[in-house]
Every structure is written in structure tokens, then in C-alpha cells.
Amino acid sequence: VIEAGQPTHSAITTCAYCGVGCSFKAEMQGETVVRMTPWKGGAANHGHSCVKGRFAFGYATHPDRLRQPMIRDSIDQPWRPVGWEEAISFAASRLRAIQDEYGRDSIGGITSSRCTNEETYLVQKLVRAGFGNNNTDTCARVCHSPTGYGLKTTLGESAGTQTFDSVMAADVIVVIGANPTDAHPVFGSQLRRRLREGAELIVIDPRRIDLLATPHRGGAQHLALQPGTNVAMVNALAHVVVTEGLEDTDFIARRCDASAYGAWRDFISQQRNSPEATEAITGVPADLVRQAARTYARAGNGAIYYGLGVTEHSQGSTMVMGIANLAMATGNIGREGVGVNPLRGQNNVQGSCDMGSFPHELPGYQHVSDAQVRARFEAAWGVQLDDEPGLRIPNMFDAALAGQFKALYVQGEDIAQSDPNTQHVEAALRSLDCLIVQDIFLNETAKYAHVLLPGSSFLEKDGTFTNAERRINRVRKVMTPLAGKQDWEVTVDLANALGYPMHYRHPSEIMDEIASLTPSFTGVSYDKLERLGSIQWPCNDAHPDGTPIMHEQDFPIGQGRFAVTEFIPTDERATRRFPLLLTTGRILSQYNVGAQTRRTHNQQWHDEDILELHPEDAELRGVRDGDWLGITSRAGQTVLRARISDRIPVGVVYTTFHHPGSGANVITTDSSDWATNCPEYKVTAVQVEKVSQP
Ligand code: SF4
Numbered sequence: 001v002i003e004a005g006q007p008t009h010s011a012i013t014t015c016a017y018c019g020v021g022c023s024f025k026a027e028m029q030g031e032t033v034v035r036m037t038p039w040k041g042g043a044a045n046h047g048h049s050c051v052k053g054r055f056a057f058g059y060a061t062h063p064d065r066l067r068q069p070m071i072r073d074s075i076d077q078p079w080r081p082v083g084w085e086e087a088i089s090f091a092a093s094r095l096r097a098i099q100d101e102y103g104r105d106s107i108g109g110i111t112s113s114r115c116t117n118e119e120t121y122l123v124q125k126l127v128r129a130g131f132g133n134n135n136t137d138t139c140a141r142v143c144h145s146p147t148g149y150g151l152k153t154t155l156g157e158s159a160g161t162q163t164f165d166s167v168m169a170a171d172v173i174v175v176i177g178a179n180p181t182d183a184h185p186v187f188g189s190q191l192r193r194r195l196r197e198g199a200e201l202i203v204i205d206p207r208r209i210d211l212l213a214t215p216h217r218g219g220a221q222h223l224a225l226q227p228g229t230n231v232a233m234v235n236a237l238a239h240v241v242v243t244e245g246l247e248d249t250d251f252i253a254r255r256c257d258a259s260a261y262g263a264w265r266d267f268i269s270q271q272r273n274s275p276e277a278t279e280a281i282t283g284v285p286a287d288l289v290r291q292a293a294r295t296y297a298r299a300g301n302g303a304i305y306y307g308l309g310v311t312e313h314s315q316g317s318t319m320v321m322g323i324a325n326l327a328m329a330t331g332n333i334g335r336e337g338v339g340v341n342p343l344r345g346q347n348n349v350q351g352s353c354d355m356g357s358f359p360h361e362l363p364g365y366q367h368v369s370d371a372q373v374r375a376r377f378e379a380a381w382g383v384q385l386d387d388e389p390g391l392r393i394p395n396m397f398d399a400a401l402a403g404q405f406k407a408l409y410v411q412g413e414d415i416a417q418s419d420p421n422t423q424h425v426e427a428a429l430r431s432l433d434c435l436i437v438q439d440i441f442l443n444e445t446a447k448y449a450h451v452l453l454p455g456s457s458f459l460e461k462d463g464t465f466t467n468a469e470r471r472i473n474r475v476r477k478v479m480t481p482l483a484g485k486q487d488w489e490v491t492v493d494l495a496n497a498l499g500y501p502m503h504y505r506h507p508s509e510i511m512d513e514i515a516s517l518t519p520s521f522t523g524v525s526y527d528k529l530e531r532l533g534s535i536q537w538p539c540n541d542a543h544p545d546g547t548p549i550m551h552e553q554d555f556p557i558g559q560g561r562f563a564v565t566e567f568i569p570t571d572e573r574a575t576r577r578f579p580l581l582l583t584t585g586r587i588l589s590q591y592n593v594g595a596q597t598r599r600t601h602n603q604q605w606h607d608e609d610i611l612e613l614h615p616e617d618a619e620l621r622g623v624r625d626g627d628w629l630g631i632t633s634r635a636g637q638t639v640l641r642a643r644i645s646d647r648i649p650v651g652v653v654y655t656t657f658h659h660p661g662s663g664a665n666v667i668t669t670d671s672s673d674w675a676t677n678c679p680e681y682k683v684t685a686v687q688v689e690k691v692s693q694p
Contacts, residue, residue, distance in 0.1 A: 007034045011476035012041070014465045015053035016114065016458035016596070019344030020044055020164070020186045021467025022053050023534075026459060026478045033057050033459065033479075043534050044164055044467055050185035059457070059596040060479070064441050066454035067483050075430065075448055084485065084493070091409075091451045092497035094434040098406045099131070106405055107434075108135025108396055111357040112412030113143075113346035115487055116463025116475055118510040120348070121355040121363060122491040122502070123411050127390075128356075129383045130500035134368055134390030135405075138357035139413045140349050141393045142420070145676035146311040147342040148353050148365070150320025154328070156557030158353060158365050161339035161550045162303070163469050163536065167194050169337030172218075172299035176204040176323065177230065177309015177682070178343050179585055181211055184307075184468075187343070191305075192216075200299070202292045204233060205309055206583055207612075207654055208647040221292050224649050225282040227581045228570040228683040231315045232278040233289070234322035235567060239273040240293035241329050247297075248331025256328055257559040264325060264562035273567075281567070283649065297330045301337030308345060309583075312682045314570045317675035321563040328560045334551045344468035347458075351466035354521075354537070355514070360389035364518035380517055383500075393419065394670075394677050397428035407434035409494070411487065412455055416444035420668040420679040421635050438490055453490050454483030461486040463507045464529070470536045470547070474529050570683050571671055574651060578633060578685035580617065582653050582667065611640040612654040613688065618644045623690055630691040633684050636666040639691060653688060 007027035015022045023042025027034045036057055038049035059065075069087030070079040082090070095107055109127040111120040120138065127136040140148070148158035155161070164187050167173065173191060181188035188211065195201055195216035203212055204223045212220050225233050241247055242265055252261055271277055275286035275293075282289075296302045304327060310319045324340055332338035344350050356363035362385075366373040374385045391399060393415070399405035401424075408429075419425045429435060429448035437446045438453040446452055460481040466472050477486070485493075488507055495502040504510050508526035515521045520538040523546075529535060535546040551560075574581055611629055623629065627642045631653075640655060648654050671680035 009478065011478045012039055012474070013458065013476045013478070014347070014473040015049075016347050017052045017056070018184050019346060019349055019468035020184050021347060021465055021471060021473050022049050022186055023473060024049065024053060026476075028478050031061075031479050033060065041533060044469065044471055044473070045186045048186045048189060052185075056596060057459070059440075060459050061482075065482050066440060066442060066452060069454060069483070070452040072450055075450065079452065087451055087453060088490075088493045088497045091434070091436050091453075091494060094450065095131075095407055095498060098433055102404070102406050104132045105135060105390070107131055107407040107409075108133065108137075108391060108405065109409040110393060110411065110413055110415065111136065111138045111352050111355070113139050113349040113352040115348065115352070115412045116461065116507065117348065117351040117355050117466060117472070117514065118463045118507040119411065119487045119491065120352045120357050121510060121514055122488055122495075123409070124356045124363075125381065126409075126491055126495045126500070128362075128385055129381045130495045130498045132383070132386065134359045134386050134388065135396065136357055136390060137359055137393045137396070138352045139346070139415075139418065140353050140357065141677065142312075142418060142679050142681075143308055143345050144311055144342055144349050144353070145358075145678045146316030146320050146673050148358070149317045149675045151324060151340065151342075152365065154321050154324035154561050154563055155333070155340070155551060156555040156560075157550060159350060159470050159550070160341040160468055161333060162341050163548045164190060166336050166339065166549065167191060167303055170194060170199050170301050170303035171337065172200045172202065172296050172302045174202045174204065174296055174302065174304045175209070175211060176304065176306040178205070178305055178307025179207075179209045179211075180305065180343060181209070182585070183345065184343050200295055202295060204230070206649060206652050207585070219295070221288065221295065223282075223284045223288060223292055225284050226649070227583045227652060228313060228572060229282040229567075230310060230313060230319045231322055231565055231567040232281045233284065234319060234326060235268060235273040235565060236275040236278045236282070236289050237293040237296070238268045238322070238326050238329060240275060240290050241297045241326070242268050243274075244294070246294065247329050251331030251333075252329065255333075255554070255560055257561050260561045260563070264564055267564045267566075281569075296326070299332075301335070302327075302330060302332040303338050303341065304332070305341045305343055307343045309682055311342075311673070311678055312680060314671050314673060314680045315568060316673040316678050318565045322565040324560075325562050325565065328562060333560070334549065334553070336549065339549070342468060347467070348465040350468060350470060351464070351472075354466060354518075359392055363514060364520055377517060380513065392677050394672065397425060400428040400431045403431070406432060407436075408432055409436040409438070410445060411438045411491070414439070414443040414445050416448065417665065420665050420681060421670050422666045423636060424670065438487065456481040456483070456486045461488070463488070464511065466537070472524060472529065472535045472537065474526070474534075570680060572669065572680060572683040572685045574685055578687050580613075580651060580653050580686050580688055582631065582633070582655065582684040582686045583682045584655055609640055609656045610643045611688070612643050612645040612648055614648055614650045614652070615644050615646060616650045617653070617688070618642065621688065621690060628691050628693050630689050631667055632687045633667040633669060635669045635684075638666045653686065
């Protein structure tokens with residue numbers, strides 16, 4: 001229950017949770033939040049909100065918040081509280097000493113999808129210009145990096161194609177590997193509205209998600225495939241489209257590269273890709289697959305929405321390309337009601353990718369090997385840039401364990417909890433000579449840190465977030481930063497202490513610099529954001545007020561490129577030793593690793609992670625609801641309570657990952673996407689046994 005006082009001031013800002021990017025009026029009484037009121041003028045939410053954005057803001061002033069920098073010489077020593085100047089100077093001298101001893105490439109930095117565009121831009125700039133290498137990566141590595149790769153390869157741009165509102169013109173809605181009513185609730189409600197109006201629904205997911213229970217006029221089809229078989233499924237759908245003459249031949253002829261299309265068509269037509277041939281792989285009856293393919297291909301407007309159930313696989317990038325193939329083959333690109341739409345998990349996943357956080361790309365997805373691109377950045381930043389891609393996050397861990405990577409600056413990410421195979425991550429962090437953690441809480445990663453720099457919550461800073469529909473929204477400061485500095489100011493101080501000068505008076509100046517160097521942002525400014533409320537990039541001379549629907553006339557690469565998507569089974573298969581497949585997801589009231597929501601009233605609705613298992617699997621093991629279960633994979637072991645549920649198929653178990661105690665990532669493995677190293681969180685072969693209470 002929130003005590004409503006009389007607000008002294010307010011500002012329109014953006015939710016710091018999921019990629020829907022809802023706008024709120026933050027109403028304050030001095031330094032206390034009175035309420036968060038969903039803002040009707042918000043283009044992503046139109047006055048709607050969910051239980052996270054509206055009520056789960058208490059973490060911002062929680063007693064656990066870090067309020068003072070701390071340092072220590074080694075991780076077995078106690079923390080020593082110090083002032084900002086001493087902490088920054090300590091961090092800078094350690095980084096310099098390490099580079100002097102081990103070389104330029106021995107250090108790196110990780111940006112966060114929880115931080116603003118301006119903050120992530122500065123961290124990657126610090127790494128490239130201040131550290132002198134490309135060892136910068138982002139937590140998007142472990143969620144939507146396959147989206148970046150797959151959509152850029154096929155459609156030419158690493159972003160979703162539509163506005164959220166576009167779904168109201170969709171006749172058929174395909175949801176793949178996503179649970180929007182829990183993970184993207186405001187958009188989930190919009191989907192429900194469209195289904196009630198008569199759109200048809202196709203869900204491709206091992207688990208029966210709540211959307212399927214929405215009373216609606218159109219039909220609903222559920223393809224409950226086995227985890228790890230997405231690519232076989234999308235190939236089977238495309239096979240039906242091609243072999244039953246359901247292609248949009250006019251769109252393909254006008255908009256797509258003929259040679260790539262020919263190669264793909266030859267591949268996809270092969271009988272081994274048919275629903276009948278893949279039935280034994282996916283576990284979905286062929287007639288259901290044929291029905292779904294016909295429904296989507298014959299729709300006036302067919303829209304695809306997908307989530308981490310697509311990307312977090314060893315073939316995540318292949319699956320993203322498979323989805324783009326399907327949309328191009330049926331002409332479902334380039335207008336209202338259609339498209340390929342990744343549902344981004346965190347508030348600024350899109351933005352952190354756009355801002356050049358990846359080790360191979362400068363802001364705007366411009367490759368570091370492009371000499372002309374580098375020349376522009378070198379002129380603006382006054383340094384010579386490395387032309388070789390740097391280390392990805394898992395490569396940083398491996399290099400640390402090999403003794404070649406010695407220091408890491410992590411802003412706003414709890415890698416010890418969120419990355420797979422916790423034991424491996426912790427060993428790598430423990431081996432570092434200097435770990436600098438900048439966060440609002442003393443998180444799991446901070447246990448291995450030498451420098452702790454207090455972060456600022458979204459209420460304490462100015463900046464922008466970019467949501468899943470490429471919409472740049474303003475974040476506005478309504479509180480004094482609890483530790484005295486906004487996150488971007490800390491990075492600026494660190495850069496200056498390292499001898500690389502950064503001088504900004506306000507994040508608007510950082511955005512001006514971003515716009516001057518990023519072709520898809522050249523028309524973006526804080527003044528324009530003030531005037532328009534929000535902007536969907538690309539925003540440039542061709543699209544001065546932004547671009548709601550992408551690829552209307554052509555693709556950034558000219559013509560759409562079909563990609564051959566060969567299905568390769570994952571190594572994570574059910575065996576006698578590990579007979580069940582574990583998959584993971586989120587729940588409405590909690591958010592990701594729970595660092596924020598567990599420190600709010602939302603904790604009362606979901607205070608532990610639970611393992612769902614099918615009644616047949618439970619009976620086989622003599623398990624009843626509420627029993628404690630030991631879950632073992634080839635990576636590790638954890639204990640969770642049982643919930644018996646027929647929402648998942650026989651042979652599959654499911655859990656959420658919101659509580660550090662349950663340690664879902666203790667059991668996830670090192671398997672990852674072949675193109676991007678995105679971890680295969682969604683498929684882990686496990687054994688499940690009844691145990692006594694831990
Ligand atoms: Fe925040 Fe997402 Fe909920 Fe909107 S739907 S209020 S952005 S968590």
C-alpha cells in the first residue's frame with residue numbers, strides 16, 4: 001500500500017523494467033516517490049501500465065542502495081569506504097598499471113541494457129578511446145545478440161520492423177518463444193485486445209502460455225514443440241509455404257535478392273524439411289504444422305513476435321533468420337499489421353546494441369574494420385582506433401582464466417548471477433586483478449570486485465532509453481542521486497582520471513555527439529524529443545520525425561536476403577543420465593535476476609522460483625506438489641520446489657530465474673549460439689529427483 005502524499009514536483013519519464021518502454025509521470029514529494037502514474041501521452045503504452053512499472057519503484061530508495069564508493073586491495077579484504085575522488089583515482093591507477101604490465105588488450109568494459117543510451121555510449125567510448133581496444137560488450141550478448149545478427153543479415157537492420165500499435169492491424173499473430181502477458185505485460189494486453197477483436201493466434205512454444213487462454217473470436221493454434229527444435233519447425237512452416245504455392249511471388253520478385261532466394265528455395269523444398277519429416281524432431285503432428293503455415297501465409301496481415309525462446313539457443317541466429325525468411329516469403333514486411341518483431345527483455349536492450357556496445361561494431365552497427373567509419377570516429381574522439389573486434393563476454397571469461405585478461409569495468413550488470421555456468425563465471429572473476437563494479441546494489445558480481453562505484457537509478461538521472469519498437473524515450477531526473485553522481489558522470493570521471501578527456505555538461509550533449517556519428521540518429525536531439533515526445537529511429541534527413549514502420553520501400557541492404565537455415569540439433573539432448581529438458585522464463589511480478597523487484601512489494605507475490613513438471617514425469621518420480629527437487633545438469637546442481645502442471649509437455653521442465661538462491665544459472669551450460677555466443681539458456685538436459693528439504 002502506497003501512502004499518497006502531496007507531490008512537490010513531477011516529470012514524465014520511462015519505466016526501467018521491460019522493453020515495452022512505458023511512459024510514466026513520476027510524482028515526487030521532495031526526494032520520495034509518491035506515485036508512478038502511467039502517462040496517456042506515452043506512445044508505447046497510451047496510459048496503460050503493469051504491476052512492475054506502476055508499483056515496483058521502492059528499490060530506488062531501498063536501504064540496500066549503495067551510497068558511497070568503496071575500495072579494497074584484494075577480494076578477501078573488507079571494503080574501505082572512500083570518497084569519489086579516491087575511488088576513481090584508485091581504479092584508474094590499477095587499470096593503467098595492469099595495461100603497463102600485461103598490455104593494452106588486458107582490460108575491458110561491459111555496458112548495461114539497464115542504463116541509458118548516453119551511459120552505454122560513454123562506456124564503449126571509454127573502452128575504445130581510453131583503454132585503446134574493442135573489449136566492450138553488453139548484457140544483450142546473453143539475450144538478443146542473435147536478433148542483431150539474424151535481422152541484419154536478412155533484412156539489413158538489427159531491429160524490429162514495427163510499432164507496437166501496428167499489431168492492431170494484424171489478422172494473424174504468431175508468437176514464438178515469448179510469454180508477453182508476463183514478460184511484456186502492456187503489449188501482452190494489446191495483443192489480447194486484438195485477439196478479442198478477431199485476430200487468429202499461433203503460439204510456437206513448449207509451454208502453454210496464458211495468451212492461449214484469452215477468450216477471442218479468431219482461432220488459436222499451439223505448436224508445443226520440443227525445446228531446441230525451433231529451426232526444424234520454422235523450416236517445416238516455410239516448406240509448406242513453398243510447396244503449396246503460398247508464397248508472395250510479387251513481393252519476392254520486387255524486394256528480394258533472386259540468387260539468395262533461389263538457394264533458399266532449393267533448400268527449403270527438400271522433403272527432409274517437410275512437416276512429416278520433422279515431426280519426430282519437433283514432436284508436433286505434421287497436420288498442425290501444415291494448418292499453422294496455411295493460416296499465416298493466407299492472412300491478409302501476418303505479424304510475428306518473438307522472444308528469448310528464439311534467441312537463447314545454439315541456433316538462435318539461425319532461427320531469427322528463419323523467421324525473417326518466412327516473413328519475406330509471404331510478403332509480410334513493410335506495412336502496418338505485419339513484420340518481424342523481437343520483444344526485447346530489458347528496458348534498453350535495443351539502445352545498448354545501437355550505441356556500439358558490441359566488440360565488433362561502433363555506434364549504429366558500423367563495423368570496426370571499416371576504415372571510413374573509423375576515420376569519422378577518430379576525428380571526433382581524437383584517438384586512433386583498433387580495427388580488430390575485441391572480446392565478447394564469454395571470451396573475456398576464458399581469457400581471464402588463461403591469465404591474459406586482468407581487469408574489467410562492469411556498469412549495471414550482475415554477470416555473476418545472470419550469465420550461464422556460474423562456477424565458470426565466478427572463477428574468471430576471481431582471477432581478475434581489478435574488477436570495477438558500478439551498480440545500485442552490492443550484487444553477486446561485487447563479491448569479486450576491488451572497486452565499488454554506486455550507480456544511480458532511473459529516477460536520479462537524465463538520458464534516453466530505446467524500447468523494442470526502436471522508440472527513443474526520455475528519462476528525466478526527479479531525485480538527487482543518492483551517492484551524488486549520475487552514472488554517466490562516473491564514466492566521465494574515470495575517463496579523465498585515465499588521461500582521456502571527456503567533457504559533457506548534460507546527457508543532451510552526449511546525444512548530440514551520438515547523432516553526429518550515427519547515420520540512423522542524425523536527426524535525434526533532446527529538443528526534438530521534447531517536441532515529439534519520442535522518436536523511432538532511423539531519424540535522419542530522409543525520415544526527420546523518425547520511422548514507425550521499417551522496410552516499406554526497400555531494405556537498408558537494397559534487397560532482402562533469404563538465408564539457408566540448416567537445422568543442427570543442440571548438444572543438450574535428453575539422455576539416460578539427464579532425461580528431461582529444462583527451459584526457463586519469467587513471471588509477471590518479478591523482473592530478471594530480481595535485483596529491483598525483490599526489493600519491492602512485488603516480492604510478496606512470488607518469493608521463490610519453482611520447477612514445473614508434467615504429471616506423468618511427477619508420477620514417475622513419486623513427486624507431489626510442493627516436494628523439494630534436486631535438479632542436476634552437466635554444469636551443476638540446484639534445489640527447487642515442485643509444481644505439477646500440464647502446461648508443459650512430458651519430458652520438459654520449466655522454471656523462472658528471479659531469485660539468486662535457486663541458482664538457475666548454476667545448472668545452465670556453456671552451450672551457445674554459433675554466431676554470437678548467446679547462451680543456450682532455453683535448453684538444458686537435467687535429471688530431477690526428490691530430495692529432503694535443503
Ligand atoms: Fe514497465 Fe514493461 Fe510493465 Fe510497461 S509493461 S510498465 S515497460 S515493465
